[in-house]
Amino acid sequence: MSQYLKDPMFLRQIIMDHYQYPRNHELVNENDEFQLHMASESCIDDITVEIKVEDNKIVHTGFDGVACTIATSSTSIMSELILNKSLDEAVLIINNYLDMVSEKEYDEDMLEEAIAFSTVSKQANRIKCATIGIDGFLKLIEKEIAK
Amino acid sequence: MLNVSEIRKDFPMLNNKKMSNYPLIYLDNAATTFKPDCVIDTVVNYYKNYSCNIHRGDYELSYQISDEYDKTRKVVANFINSEDKEVVFTSGASESLNLIAYGYGMNNLTKGDVILTCEAEHASNILPWFKVAEKTGATIEYIPLQNDGVLSIENFKKAMHSNVKVVTLAHISNVLGYVNPIKEITKIAHEYNAIVICDGAQSVPHVKVDVKDLDIDFLAFSGHKMCAATGVGIMYGKYDLLNAMEPFMLGGGSNARFDMCGNIQLKNAPFKFESGTPAIEAVLSIGAAVKYLEKIGMDNIEEYELELKKYAISKIEKLENIICYNSLAETGIITFNVKDVFAQDAACYLNSKGIAVRAGNHCAKILMNTLNTSETIRASFYFYNTYEEVDFFVETLKEVTVENCINILF
Numbered sequence A: 001m002s003q004y005l006k007d008p009m010f011l012r013q014i015i016m017d018h019y020q021y022p023r024n025h026e027l028v029n030e031n032d033e034f035q036l037h038m039a040s041e042s043c044i045d046d047i048t049v050e051i052k053v054e055d056n057k058i059v060h061t062g063f064d065g066v067a068c069t070i071a072t073s074s075t076s077i078m079s080e081l082i083l084n085k086s087l088d089e090a091v092l093i094i095n096n097y098l099d100m101v102s103e104k105e106y107d108e109d110m111l112e113e114a115i116a117f118s119t120v121s122k123q124a125n126r127i128k129c130a131t132i133g134i135d136g137f138l139k140l141i142e143k144e145i146a147k
Numbered sequence B: 001m002l003n004v005s006e007i008r009k010d011f012p013m014l015n016n017k018k019m020s021n022y023p024l025i026y027l028d029n030a031a032t033t034f035k036p037d038c039v040i041d042t043v044v045n046y047y048k049n050y051s052c053n054i055h056r057g058d059y060e061l062s063y064q065i066s067d068e069y070d071k072t073r074k075v076v077a078n079f080i081n082s083e084d085k086e087v088v089f090t091s092g093a094s095e096s097l098n099l100i101a102y103g104y105g106m107n108n109l110t111k112g113d114v115i116l117t118c119e120a121e122h123a124s125n126i127l128p129w130f131k132v133a134e135k136t137g138a139t140i141e142y143i144p145l146q147n148d149g150v151l152s153i154e155n156f157k158k159a160m161h162s163n164v165k166v167v168t169l170a171h172i173s174n175v176l177g178y179v180n181p182i183k184e185i186t187k188i189a190h191e192y193n194a195i196v197i198c199d200g201a202q203s204v205p206h207v208k209v210d211v212k213d214l215d216i217d218f219l220a221f222s223g224h225k226m227c228a229a230t231g232v233g234i235m236y237g238k239y240d241l242l243n244a245m246e247p248f249m250l251g252g253g254s255n256a257r258f259d260m261c262g263n264i265q266l267k268n269a270p271f272k273f274e275s276g277t278p279a280i281e282a283v284l285s286i287g288a289a290v291k292y293l294e295k296i297g298m299d300n301i302e303e304y305e306l307e308l309k310k311y312a313i314s315k316i317e318k319l320e321n322i323i324c325y326n327s328l329a330e331t332g333i334i335t336f337n338v339k340d341v342f343a344q345d346a347a348c349y350l351n352s353k354g355i356a357v358r359a360g361n362h363c364a365k366i367l368m369n370t371l372n373t374s375e376t377i378r379a380s381f382y383f384y385n386t387y388e389e390v391d392f393f394v395e396t397l398k399e400v401t402v403e404n405c406i407n408i409l410f
């Protein structure tokens, strides 16, 4: 893995960049069955995520909502990571990410920029922020797999 | 004048507590308050030395604790200037407000009646009325707020009419901290024969509330927001209204007798509302808390909190990165945002410096329409907060930037 990704200064910039310029920050299908609204009970993050799947592959990701730096940037990063991946690959990436934020063993090569959140577990009250959009993606993907 | 440094010695949470390795500065008193030793001791004393149920046992310990329990009702009645029998113990303001809605509203409203309230109410004072409206056919109307979020007496007058049977409003808003003109509102509402329910959750802990002077028909408040334990609150109601109400819970303690045919003879108020074993230690703690507050003096508390708030506002107004939404509110609640920083990020930054505040969309609707923002940060004082805490809080606000909010992760 790149040495850059070990430098806290660089990780900060990743988060900042995805917060200020979130990727895939648009919902294209209103009320689509591939859309999911995630509202936290414990904080004020309120995010809607969506995916589009063709031939078992995620061909579109999107999100919108009102959310903090961590929720916005983590969702943005994941929306890029799982794009153009197969459903199974995406599940693997997301589970790997969830392992990281809950301080379990994980494969950092799979996570690319998302390892910016490797220290979020130090702030227990922010874990929810770092997972709210990503949990949404996972639920949508699992729904697709179950079809 | 208050001797705050002496007062702080009474509170274990205010003595050398740390948060994020900084001395704790607790500015979320609108959510709940810390407890002085006398309250904690009251709770512990019950479990260590009594631990018996009330009003049941034919033995000395039960008699003694029942006596203390009954005296607590007197202490509270005296505090709000009511009769003892008009004080009902509940689990908190939410239960009190629900009891009023279900016990009074459900049984006394019909189709065509109007429940008048405003958009800044706490969920506990509005959701139960949605249910009442649904079941009785009554409708809910909202008094428009001014652009700054203030509920003016003029707007109340315009909204009041002869179909209004219930007016339900907070005495002090938990969102913006404004004091509503409850006394004037009540006078006018009574001219229309409407009853007035006052949600005192944010007022009773901070200002002198005299139910006779205000002439309100119902009052609800929570112990935990005024230094008492959690799990206890008060519903005050004028006695004839309590008699016109049904309890929404039945069981041991509230009935005088019943038979196999289903006839129930309820006890008189307040007992008919108090089924089941209560949180005895919490009820006792509210007695200790009231005595503690009275010793400090409610007028002193009100005056000190207002001074502290004004001091904080005078400093915050000089900060270019802060938008304050309620500088003129005359209570210890400050509602604000840091420019270009999401409320929760800012609150988490403050947490990293030991400062507890609350970020939230406390009441999305009024905030969206009136303040043009969906989230705010609320800092709320109690009499034990200090000028030094305000200074540190303001200094820390200067440091809140998106970059710094992200930096705390690393």
Ligand SMILES: Cc1ncc(COP(=O)(O)O)c(C=O)c1O
Residues within 6 Å of the ligand: B030, B031, B092, B093, B094, B095, B122, B124, B125, B170, B172, B173, B174, B199, B201, B202, B222
């Ligand atoms: C204005 C107001 N009413 C009612 C409540 C409900 O109080 P409790 O949660 O103690 O029942 C609160 C608590 O935040 C409040 O601020």
